Amino acid sequence: MAQEMIEGVNPTRMELLKLKQREKLAVKGYSLLKEKRNALIMEFFNILERVKGSRDNVSQKLQEAYQDLTAAQIIMGDLAVKKAAMSVTESVDVDIDSRSVMGVVVPLIESETAQRTIVERGYGFMDTSVKLDEAAKKFEESIQLIIELGEIEKTILLLAGEIESTKRRVNALEHIIIPRLENTVKYIEMRLEEMERENFVRLKMIKKTMEETEVANG
Amino acid sequence: MKSTIAVMADPDTVTGFMLGGIKDGFPVDNMEEAGEKLEELRKEYSIIITTEKIGDYHRATIDKMSSEDALPMIIEIPDKTGSIDRESDPIRELIKRVIGVEMVE
Numbered sequence: 001m002a003q004e005m006i007e008g009v010n011p012t013r014m015e016l017l018k019l020k021q022r023e024k025l026a027v028k029g030y031s032l033l034k035e036k037r038n039a040l041i042m043e044f045f046n047i048l049e050r051v052k053g054s055r056d057n058v059s060q061k062l063q064e065a066y067q068d069l070t071a072a073q074i075i076m077g078d079l080a081v082k083k084a085a086m087s088v089t090e091s092v093d094v095d096i097d098s099r100s101v102m103g104v105v106v107p108l109i110e111s112e113t114a115q116r117t118i119v120e121r122g123y124g125f126m127d128t129s130v131k132l133d134e135a136a137k138k139f140e141e142s143i144q145l146i147i148e149l150g151e152i153e154k155t156i157l158l159l160a161g162e163i164e165s166t167k168r169r170v171n172a173l174e175h176i177i178i179p180r181l182e183n184t185v186k187y188i189e190m191r192l193e194e195m196e197r198e199n200f201v202r203l204k205m206i207k208k209t210m211e212e213t214e215v216a217n218g
Numbered sequence: 219m220k221s222t223i224a225v226m227a228d229p230d231t232v233t234g235f236m237l238g239g240i241k242d243g244f245p246v247d248n249m250e251e252a253g254e255k256l257e258e259l260r261k262e263y264s265i266i267i268t269t270e271k272i273g274d275y276h277r278a279t280i281d282k283m284s285s286e287d288a289l290p291m292i293i294e295i296p297d298k299t300g301s302i303d304r305e306s307d308p309i310r311e312l313i314k315r316v317i318g319v320e321m322v323e
Contacts, residue, residue: 041317044316044317048313051309055309058295059295059296062295062296063296065234065238066230066234066297066298069230069233069234069237069298070298073230081233081237082233084237085233085234085236085237085243086236088236088237088238088239088241089239090239090240090241092223092239092240094222094223094264094265096264096265096291107291116239121239132237135234135237136237136238136239138238139234139235139237139238139239140238140239142238142295143223143235143238143239143240146267146293146295147223147265147293149293150265150267150291150293151291153293153309154284154291156309156312156313157284157285157312160312160313160315160316161285163316164315164316167316
């Protein structure tokens with residue numbers, strides 16, 4: 001296997017120390033990132049529990065709401081329905097907060113959709129149909145569900161993005177950077193040992209020649 | 219933080235949501251208008267409800283907006299013709315990519 005290593009390092013002790021330091025840091029970073037990834041994935045699973053069927057609920061509720069709306073439009077006419085809709089008072093009260101999951105800021109929505117009585121809605125009874133009341137009620141319920149769904153989907157989106165980038169970093173550290181550092185450290189160690197042996201042999205040789213000349217002279 | 223909800227969709231859907239109690243409804247008639255409106259609304263509102271059809275048409279813009287910031291939150295809902303049959307649910311696709319296996323039924 002071709003062992004990858006960092007190009008252009010000098011096999012010196014200084015360099016070796018530096019590399020060992022870097023390797024230590026990389027390993028530490030790797031374990032931290034791995035923990036972060038695991039925590040994010042756990043959070044992600046928790047959210048997944050909530051998303052199940054939530055979208056289906058919304059479309060079903062909306063479907064009913066649209067049916068009633070259409071019925072109201074047929075009975076009262078488009079314009080009258082629009083007129084009634086204009087006079088409906090605001091019902092939704094939303095507070096958006098944020099919470100941080102491992103550094104990812106996700107929205108936290110508190111919404112209050114008051115279930116209102118027909119009187120509180122604000123349109124007149126004279127020219128409105130009962131279908132309109134039904135439609136209004138169903139839309140109120142849908143809005144509640146939609147806001148919840150929005151929060152969940154947004155959270156999933158943000159978490160997924162973070163998980164992906166964390167995963168990429170963990171993998172890069174695990175499969176590329178750390179092995180590369182290890183190999184370079186090994187290479188330098190080997191080179192240093194080799195140099196020591198060379199030196200040893202050289203000294204022996206010198207000693208031998210010196211002894212030989214001594215014998216020849218003496 | 220106090221926040222506001224807007225609905226931007228076809229006139230009928232807007233009427234419906236106004237009936238449900240969202241006061242800021244913006245009916246749009248065609249896709250170009252929807253795109254312009256979306257740019258305007260994102261500055262003022264924190265939750266924007268729109269239809270899947272508009273969402274599909276402006277997919278690139280919306281994706282960019284939602285990945286950049288936590289707000290506004292853009293929620294796509296089916297309109298009165300029912301939800302679009304998509305080959306794959308984008309959320310499910312995302313989950314598959316992140317976790318590596320299919321999770322949600």
